[in-house]
Structures are given as C-alpha cells and as structure tokens.
Amino acid sequence: MRRVRSFFGGIHPHDAKKRTTGTPIRELPAPDTLVVPLRQHAGLEAKPVVAKGDEVLKGQLLAEAGGAISAPVHSPVSGKVRAIEPRAHESGRSVTAIVIENDHNDTWVETKGHPDPVQLDVKAILKGIKEAGIVGMGGAGFPTAVKLSPPKGTTIDYLLINGCECEPYLTSDDRLMVEHAEEIILGARLMAKVLGARSILVAVEDNKPEALASLRAKAGNIEVVSVPTKYPQGGEKQLIQALTGREVRSNGLPYQVGTVVQNVGTAWAVALALRDGKPLIARVVTVTGAAIGEPQNFMAPLGTTMEYLIEAAGGFAVTPEKVVVGGPMTGGAQFDLQAPVTKTTVGVVAFGEGESRTPDSSPCIKCARCVDVCPANLLPLKLEAFGMNERWDDAHDYGALDCIECGACTYICPAKRPLLQYIRFAKMEIIARDKKPS
Ligand code: SF4
Ligand code: SF4
Numbered sequence: 001m002r003r004v005r006s007f008f009g010g011i012h013p014h015d016a017k018k019r020t021t022g023t024p025i026r027e028l029p030a031p032d033t034l035v036v037p038l039r040q041h042a043g044l045e046a047k048p049v050v051a052k053g054d055e056v057l058k059g060q061l062l063a064e065a066g067g068a069i070s071a072p073v074h075s076p077v078s079g080k081v082r083a084i085e086p087r088a089h090e091s092g093r094s095v096t097a098i099v100i101e102n103d104h105n106d107t108w109v110e111t112k113g114h115p116d117p118v119q120l121d122v123k124a125i126l127k128g129i130k131e132a133g134i135v136g137m138g139g140a141g142f143p144t145a146v147k148l149s150p151p152k153g154t155t156i157d158y159l160l161i162n163g164c165e166c167e168p169y170l171t172s173d174d175r176l177m178v179e180h181a182e183e184i185i186l187g188a189r190l191m192a193k194v195l196g197a198r199s200i201l202v203a204v205e206d207n208k209p210e211a212l213a214s215l216r217a218k219a220g221n222i223e224v225v226s227v228p229t230k231y232p233q234g235g236e237k238q239l240i241q242a243l244t245g246r247e248v249r250s251n252g253l254p255y256q257v258g259t260v261v262q263n264v265g266t267a268w269a270v271a272l273a274l275r276d277g278k279p280l281i282a283r284v285v286t287v288t289g290a291a292i293g294e295p296q297n298f299m300a301p302l303g304t305t306m307e308y309l310i311e312a313a314g315g316f317a318v319t320p321e322k323v324v325v326g327g328p329m330t331g332g333a334q335f336d337l338q339a340p341v342t343k344t345t346v347g348v349v350a351f352g353e354g355e356s357r358t359p360d361s362s363p364c365i366k367c368a369r370c371v372d373v374c375p376a377n378l379l380p381l382k383l384e385a386f387g388m389n390e391r392w393d394d395a396h397d398y399g400a401l402d403c404i405e406c407g408a409c410t411y412i413c414p415a416k417r418p419l420l421q422y423i424r425f426a427k428m429e430i431i432a433r434d435k436k437p438s
Pocket of ligand 1 (some may be wrong): 363364365366367368369370371380381412413414415416417419
C-alpha cells in the first residue's frame with residue numbers, strides 16, 4: 001500500500017457536491033447555434049481553416065494550432081459556418097469564435113480509430129493526441145501533446161492521473177470516473193507509453209468511493225490511490241508531494257522531478273481520440289448551485305452557451321446572486337451567459353441567496369491563519385499588501401509567482417481580506433513587466 005503524505009496547509013471547505021454527485025451524466029442535445037472560440041487553451045489562438053458559408057461535418061477541423069503551444073479546434077456538430085467574429089468568452093474578454101449553425105443531421109467526418117491503440121507506436125499516439133486538439137481539461141488548458149514532450153533526456157518515473165476534484169460544488173470528474181473508468185485507464189496507458197513512465201498512479205480523494213471502486217475495477221496493474229480529502233489536493237505540486245514525496249522547486253516544473261500530471265478528463269479524451277478517432281468536441285460540465293432548478297452533469301458539445309446549459313438544467317429557480325464559471329474557489333464570475341462551454345469549462349455554479357455574498361473586509365489582525373493554510377508556503381498577508389501598494393519587486397521576491405491561486409488564504413481570513421485578488425493582480429503585473437523588452 002502506497003504511503004500518502006499530506007501537503008503543507010490546505011483547508012476543508014463545505015464541498016456542496018451532494019446536489020450532483022449521484023446524478024448520471026446527461027447527454028445534452030446540441031443547440032441550433034454553437035459558438036466555438038479559437039482560444040480554448042493556453043498559448044496561441046488557433047487559426048481558422050474554414051470561411052463563412054462553408055458546410056462543415058461533425059469533428060471536422062475548424063482551426064489549426066496557431067503555434068508550438070496551441071491546439072486545433074473542431075466542429076462539435078455538422079452544419080454551416082455562419083460567422084467568424086468576436087464573441088463573449090468565459091475569460092470576460094471577447095474572443096474570435098467560429099459560429100456554426102447546426103443542421104441537426106449529426107453527420108460525422110470520416111474517423112479513423114484503432115481497436116487496441118496501446119499497440120500504436122509513440123509517434124502515432126502523440127500525433128493522434130495533438131491532432132485531436134486535446135488540452136488539460138482540469139481547467140489549465142495546456143496542450144497535452146506539449147506536456148507529454150518533456151526535454152530530451154528527461155526520465156519520467158511517474159504519470160499521475162488527477163481525479164481529486166477537490167474544488168467544492170463540482171462533480172464532473174467524479175461522474176466521469178464512475179461512468180468512464182475504462183476510457184480513463186486506457187488514456188492513462190497511452191500517455192504513459194508516450195512518456196516512457198515507469199509507473200502510473202491514479203489519485204482520487206476519499207470522498208468519492210464510487211469513483212475509486214469503478215477505476216479499481218478497470219485498473220489492472222495500475223495503482224488507484226485514495227488520498228485524503230483536503231483542498232487543494234488536486235494542485236499539481238501538492239499531488240506530486242502527496243504521492244511521491246518529491247517537491248517541485250519554486251518556478252520549477254513537474255518533469256524536473258520525474259513526474260507528469262494529467263487530469264482524468266484529459267485521459268478520457270486521449271482514449272476517445274486514439275480508440276475511436278474522435279477529436280475533443282464535448283466535455284462533462286457540472287451545472288449546479290442553489291439558484292439552479294435541477295443541478296446536474298451534462299456531456300455538453302463545446303460551443304454551447306452557458307444560457308442554454310442553465311436552461312437545460314431547469315433554468316434559474318431563483319435570481320442568482322452570482323454565476324461563476326469553474327468552482328467557487330478558483331472560478332471567475334460570469335457576466336455574459338452567451339459565453340460558450342470550452343475545453344476547460346469544468347462547471348457553472350449559480351449561487352443562491354447568501355451562498356456567495358462578499359462580506360466587507362476589515363484590517364488585517366495579523367493572526368497568520370492565511371500563512372498556516374497556504375500550500376505554497378507563502379505569506380499571503382504580505383503579498384496582498386505588496387499588490388495593493390504596487391510594490392512589484394517585493395511581491396516577486398516574496399514568491400508571488402509561486403501562488404497557485406487556490407484561494408485558501410481568502411477563504412480562511414477572519415478579516416475577509418481580498419488576498420487572492422491582490423496577489424493575482426501582482427502576478428499579472430510581474431509577468432507583464434517581465435515580458436516588456438528592457
Ligand atoms: S488571515 Fe487575514 S487577518 Fe489573519 S493574518 Fe492573514 S490577512 Fe491578516
Ligand atoms: S497565497 Fe496563493 S497559494 Fe497561498 S493560499 Fe493564497 S491563493 Fe493559495
């Protein structure tokens with residue numbers, strides 16, 4: 001039995017997962033119009049290869065990768081390209097999107113899968129992952145093929161498959177593990193082959209017994225590890241430390257300690273790409289919160305608007321106080337429900353009365369509770385002050401860039417200080433300043 005260590009800090013927020021954890025994933029019928037953003041991943045925007053008026057098939061390439069760190073996007077339905085224009089995006093900015101009018105014929109482009117893709121060579125697997133447009137589906141959106149290509153000479157000991165889903169309210173990964181364990185295990189084997197990883201560990205928090213059982217039933221010689229429920233257990237560095245005892249240094253990357261971490265959703269998408277020849281055109285999204293009529297998980301075509309998703313989940317039962325894309329700890333408030341589901345949309349949470357109120361903050365009482373919970377070993381109260389006073393050099397020296405933006409400090413602060421907001425601000429300024437030519 002593997003020894004699981006605890007990482008430093010962390011919190012135990014009310015998880016509010018019960019609303020959707022036992023509800024099977026529902027296939028969401030595609031809407032009449034889909035809005036497919038060219039930016040659904042970290043890196044450069046994809047470049048369109050279709051034009052207004054073109055007929056497209058389901059799964060057809062709409063836009064190719066815009067550079068080495070980028071990913072292609074594909075059509076979630078068959079139909080016609082109505083426009084290529086800026087549209088609302090979950091980031092809050094307008095992003096160029098390809099607007100498809102659905103013909104509701106569901107006509108697929110020709111697909112080429114492989115009945116036993118683990119037999120394919122490494123080059124073919126990597127090519128399949130790249131061409132399917134797969135990116136980190138836990139929310140980061142880093143192109144998977146790039147993450148699976150560490151510098152030459154790197155030895156990867158562990159591929160860690162992250163099924164922690166420690167963010168409150170969300171159950172999309174949980175349901176995927178329960179219902180699609182076979183694909184997750186296959187995707188893990190394929191990625192491990194690419195990396196030459198010596199071992200695969202699948203990590204699941206111990207508040208998901210059904211997911212643990214389902215994965216173990218399909219895992220064969222792969223170790224499925226139950227890890228203690230603690231936020232942010234799913235953070236890459238925290239998971240690596242918990243499972244391997246290895247520490248990724250400040251500004252370091254997991255491959256430098258012989259590990260690569262991939263989300264369970266990413267593993268599922270890899271299996272579909274190689275086994276069935278299907279690109280990434282749909283994902284599981286949790287729609288929940290006290291303001292939602294019938295909270296549930298959908299398998300939603302990418303490009304479905306938030307408004308359509310919410311309607312399909314029974315609409316708003318009450319006027320929401322706030323709608324957040326992602327979870328309550330790391331997600332962003334959404335002001336335009338015309339923003340579509342992308343490859344990284346894990347959930348939509350509509351808070352009811354009293355669920356999200358932002359209380360007035362008071363002066364810091366120097367209690368150090370934010371320091372005690374910070375999994376990155378930072379001094380959040382200091383970083384907040386530096387951010388507030390625009391002291392970027394100090395923020396940098398105190399490790400602002402190591403902040404994983406988990407929000408644990410803000411959650412625990414008795415003075416309700418907007419710690420994460422100012423730390424994020426400082427990080428953005430430091431990154432922008434470092435990019436400027438000197
Ligand atoms: S938790 Fe809040 S009040 Fe306590 S030291 Fe940190 S910022 Fe100050
Ligand atoms: S400083 Fe960053 S890493 Fe530390 S608790 Fe706050 S948000 Fe999380």
